[in-house]
Amino acid sequence: MTTAFRPAQPTNELPTLPDGWPIGSYDTYEQAQRAVDHLADNEFPVQDITIVGIEPMLVERVAARLTWGRVLAAGAASGAWFGLFVGLLLGMFSATGGLLPPLIGLLIGVAFGLVSAAVRYSATGGKRDFVSRSQLVARRYDVLCQPRNAERGREMLVALEFRQQ
Numbered sequence: 001m002t003t004a005f006r007p008a009q010p011t012n013e014l015p016t017l018p019d020g021w022p023i024g025s026y027d028t029y030e031q032a033q034r035a036v037d038h039l040a041d042n043e044f045p046v047q048d049i050t051i052v053g054i055e056p057m058l059v060e061r062v063a064a065r066l067t068w069g070r071v072l073a074a075g076a077a078s079g080a081w082f083g084l085f086v087g088l089l090l091g092m093f094s095a096t097g098g099l100l101p102p103l104i105g106l107l108i109g110v111a112f113g114l115v116s117a118a119v120r121y122s123a124t125g126g127k128r129d130f131v132s133r134s135q136l137v138a139r140r141y142d143v144l145c146q147p148r149n150a151e152r153g154r155e156m157l158v159a160l161e162f163r164q165q
Helices: 029-041 068-093 100-123 147-164
Strands: 021-026 049-065 130-145
Touching: 021 029, 021 147, 029 049, 029 130, 029 147, 068 100, 130 147
Parallel strands: none
Antiparallel strands: 021 130, 049 130
């Protein structure tokens, strides 16, 4: 599908390596993003730019230890929200209405949340008793540019570095 902003991309496009000449190298993605933003602000043809993460790593940061209490509390809370939602929907369409449908939905939701959380946690067999967040990061970020504008882009980024010092 073609939109007013971009032409249609082939759906069977295979991953390809980036091409272009390096015009800047940065320790963080934010620095690389700031460099490309500087180029865009100065009317550089940014469609020629690619940001490439070099030496990617998957970093998993452990946030907390899992216990039966924490697992069951989270299951009960999740089930309570869902049960309350279903109970409110049923209450809106029932002839009698009142607080009974949301209350029944809440209780059934809590019970279902407790049981499902307990089953899921016990299925792990104690092999993953922690909560974590995963992140894909790179050791450095290179800004590449197509050869036709690479020299101009490099000059603009060098000028940006001098201005920030």
